[in-house]
Amino acid sequence: MTKIVLRPLQRHVAAARDGDRAPLARSAIALLAVLLGCAMLVSLNSGALEIQALKVMASAFDPPSTLSGEDLRDRIVFFQVRLPRVCLGALVGASLAVSGAVMQGLFRNPLADPGIIGVSSGAGLGAAGFIILGQSWLAPVAALLGVFSLPVSAFVGALLVTSLLYRIGTSDGLSSVATMLLAGIAISALAMSMVGLLIFYADDQQLRDLTFWNLGSLAGASWEKVATCALIVSVALVVALSLSRGLNALFLGEAAAGHLGIRVQRLKTLAIVAVAAATGASVAVSVGIGFVGIVVPHLLRLTIGPDHRYLLPASALLGAVMLILADTVSRIVVAPAELPIGILTALAGAPFFLWILLRRRGLTGL
Amino acid sequence: MMAMETNLSVTGLAVRLTGKTIVSDVTFAAHAGKVCTIVGPNGSGKSTLLKAITGETGHDGEVRLNARPLGRYPPRELAEVRAVLPQHTQLSFPLTVKEVVRLGLQNTPLPLAEAQGRIGEALDRVDMAGFEGRAYQSLSGGEQQRVQLARVLCQVWQPKAGDQPRWLILDEPISSLDIRHQLLIMDVARDFADRGGGVLCVLHDLNLTAMYADQVLVMKNGRLLADGPVADVYRDDLISDAFDFPLKIGSLPVADVPFLLPQAAEGRLPAR
Secondary structure (H helix, E strand, C coil): CHHHHHHHHHHHHHHHHCCCCHHHHHHHHHHHHHHHHHHHHHHHHCCCCCCCHHHHHHCCCCCHHHCCHHHHHHHHHHHHHHHHHHHHHHHHHHHHHHHHHHHHHHHCCCCCCCCCCCHHHHHHHHHHHHHHHCCCCCHHHHHHHHHHHHHHHHHHHHHHHHHHHHHHHEECCEECHHHHHHHHHHHHHHHHHHHHHHHHHCCHHHHHHHHHHHHCCHHHCCHHHHHHHHHHHHHHHHHHHHCHHHHHHHHHCHHHHHHCCCCHHHHHHHHHHHHHHHHHHHHHHCCCCCCHHHHHHHHHHHHHCCCHHHHHHHHHHHHHHHHHHHHHHHHHCCCCCCCCHHHHHHHHHHHHHHHHHHHHHHHHCC | CCCCCCEEEEEEEEEEECCEEEEEEEEEEEECCCEEEEECCCCCCHHHHHHHHHCCCCCEEEEEECCEEHHHCCHHHHHHHEEEECCCCCCCCCCEHHHHHHHHHCCCCCCHHHHHHHHHHHHHHCCCCCCCCCEHHHCCHHHHHHHHHHHHHHHCCCCEECCEECEEEEECCCCCCCHHHHHHHHHHHHHHHHCCCEEEEECCCHHHHHHHCCEEEEEECCEEEEEECHHHHCCHHHHHHHHCCCCCEEECCCCCCEEECHHHCCCCCCCC
16 A cells, blocks of 8 residues: 555655656546545435435446335436436536636636636626527527527626636736726626616516526536536536646746747637636536635645646546535535535635635735 | 858838837848847837847837748747747746746657756756756746746757757846856857857846857847947947947957946046
């Protein structure tokens, strides 16, 4: 055991002390993958109904006729309720964390997060717009995109806000925290007021739909949602990973990144599209899960460093783990009722955000 | 005339920013194997000229690198031919010294051991050996500047690729260094040129320019006031005109190297 785990770990820590955190980062990613498996198992095992996840999985291919009534019930709960929920949690967590990491790299600022600077509000406006106008003005969109209409509308909203923010919040590729956060507040307020206008125009049925979506937790998970979300999120993740070299060069600033052979304009466009797609997909599933995009990349940078080649995959994994665990806790603490998961992530995330802010203020006078 | 053109040539270059002309009508050619420095007073357009040459700033006129117009290089290929050291580099996230230098190897896929060796050697050349594990942000300004130079050196490691020279473009590489490291870094630039590469460098120090430059460009009010070897450019009238200040140029008796001392400027000597 010591030979397999501890010796290499000691070597990696020594390498990190010499300034090379890559080996440490690679083992951290392996560890996080194992952790993700464990988190999924724990989550699948917990809930109002006692289910032995391993037992259900072991008998997954037995014909239904051989199962007792209880086993059959367990199987249905497991495959139709818990498993899609855990998968959706993993997808949403991964996409939130990676959006945060990419956005921070792009804005060259550790406090950029889709939730805080208003990108999620933009996505929310897009989604609300579709829910309310989907049968009238946006009917052609619904006909064209089918199940993808909601995430795509959210994506469009997120895209608009991100590009607007980038224009307002940066000059020469440098973003000031203050400008960015203030612009985010204004844009969020604008998006909220437009959602308000939409509500004003909505009929009763649309209001019900909107309210349910707004309450949205991972509880409404279905395989259809998982599939739509997975498709969009995996494309966004692949794009984000392909940008890691460029985002690394951006550590030095835009001009220097250009001198290193990076097509900076293309990098920025792709990064914004990837962030908007990932945020749109996760907001369409569930609004109001904040701070994952700040906490996860920040914790990882402290240990494995900011190299995006490792930071992005590690963020995806840790984001998935954190969200699955938060969802599990939210199901257990007030069982059989459920705590909205956004409350939990904000309870942990908001103080963390303040802590980063204070540390930065000490360093740079903000 | 048929010889392979291995220079950096600038023709009719002009830069206008927000309606104001910062640099106008600059034409010169710098040659591989030589150190070419740009000197001039503050605000004379040195850095802007350099930014136009590196493609950071839009400009009129033409810049050719090894006979090929700058705009015809794909970004990646350009990065393999020339590296640029900016005046200041502010990192957005805490990297270690080794991670900063490694960014210079982004376009050069190397086996791990070789990459480590090159990073070590580059740091050694700028007298930063042993600093690999230090946080970049914890270094002094001069140390950071040397680490950036190590990164830039990694980017254009061999001064020549086949018969094509590579180029080092340096914006005030020694502005925050002590005298020993000023000489050391200029030695690195000199060595790069001696091995066949080209060096274009903005300097403030006229004495170091006299020591190291093969070609001196003197800028004043956005125009090129003079272009030539040190011996031609270092004349009392020309330098005094460039800096709008009466300056006297002396010459070391042992070797014919010109020097300037501020004490020797007219009106600065104590009355006898």
